[in-house]
Amino acid sequence: EADIYQTPRYLVIGTGKKITLECSQTMGHDKMYWYQQDPGMELHLIHYSYGVNSTEKGDLSSESTVSRIRTEHFPLTLESARPSHTSQYLCASSDGTADTQYFGPGTRLTVL
Amino acid sequence: DQQVKQNSPSLSVQEGRISILNCDYTNSMFDYFLWYKKYPAEGPTFLISISSIKDKNEDGRFTVFLNKSAKHLSLHIVPSQPGDSAVYFCAARGGYNNNDMRFGAGTRLTVKP
Numbered sequence: 001e002a003d004i005y006q007t008p009r010y011l012v013i014g015t016g017k018k019i020t021l022e023c024s025q026t027m028g029h030d031k032m033y034w035y036q037q038d039p040g041m042e043l044h045l046i047h048y049s050y051g052v053n054s055t056e057k058g059d060l061s062s063e064s065t066v067s068r069i070r071t072e073h074f075p076l077t078l079e080s081a082r083p084s085h086t087s088q089y090l091c092a093s094s095d096g097t098a099d100t101q102y103f104g105p106g107t108r109l110t111v112l
Numbered sequence: 113d114q115q116v117k118q119n120s121p122s123l124s125v126q127e128g129r130i131s132i133l134n135c136d137y138t139n140s141m142f143d144y145f146l147w148y149k150k151y152p153a154e155g156p157t158f159l160i161s162i163s164s165i166k167d168k169n170e171d172g173r174f175t176v177f178l179n180k181s182a183k184h185l186s187l188h189i190v191p192s193q194p195g196d197s198a199v200y201f202c203a204a205r206g207g208y209n210n211n212d213m214r215f216g217a218g219t220r221l222t223v224k225p
Contacts, residue, residue, distance in 0.1 A: 004155075006155075009153075033213075035215075040121065040217060040218070041217050042114065042116070042201075042214075042215045042216055042217045042218070043156075043201070043215040044215075045212065045213065059212070090155050090156070091155075092155075100146065100158050100161065101158075101213060102158065103148075103155030103156045103157070104155050105153070105154050105155045106153075106154070106155050
């Protein structure tokens with residue numbers, strides 16, 4: 001079972017602020033993902049990474065950016081938060097051969 | 113473009129009975145299917161999966177059935193327990209980007225004691 005952590009768990013912030021959502025995993029997984037989920041809706045992939053210095057955008061357009069400087073760390077940044085960014089953000093990881101993604105507990109973001 | 117659909121947003125069953133959760137997909141290139149379970153304030157947890165070369169996979173009380181011709185899969189939970197109450201997500205992987213996972217919107221299962 002993968003250990004994957006996200007902080008903060010909950011964040012309420014004002015419009016225009018810069019925020020970074022943290023995601024770390026201790027399993028040495030090469031692949032990491034960020035999903036966005038609104039209540040009652042499917043998870044949408046917004047970013048993924050296949051390894052250090054590799055990042056790609058997912059199928060859902062997002063104003064956020066990501067970086068992958070270390071294998072275990074995959075932070076997501078919003079330069080200027082807006083109310084439309086209010087959502088739950090889920091981080092996941094998988095190894096190079098497995099088909100299963102393991103999820104963190106999520107960050108529920110509210111932008112006022 | 114919702115390629116994975118869970119048409120029932122909720123399902124309620126009595127403890128001890130069978131729970132059947134359904135999922136339909138549109139992309140015939142999907143070759144691997146998964147079910148995840150999600151409790152409130154937690155991330156999804158992997159439950160069971162099935163490869164497209166199989167039509168059934170069983171793990172304890174959980175069985176997933178795949179009907180490729182109908183592009184349909186289902187999750188059976190027998191017997192259902194109150195602790196099974198959660199949101200269940202169907203996911204499918206494959207297609208042009210083999211690592212692209214598509215998720216359904218989830219079905220909220222409530223198992224009544």
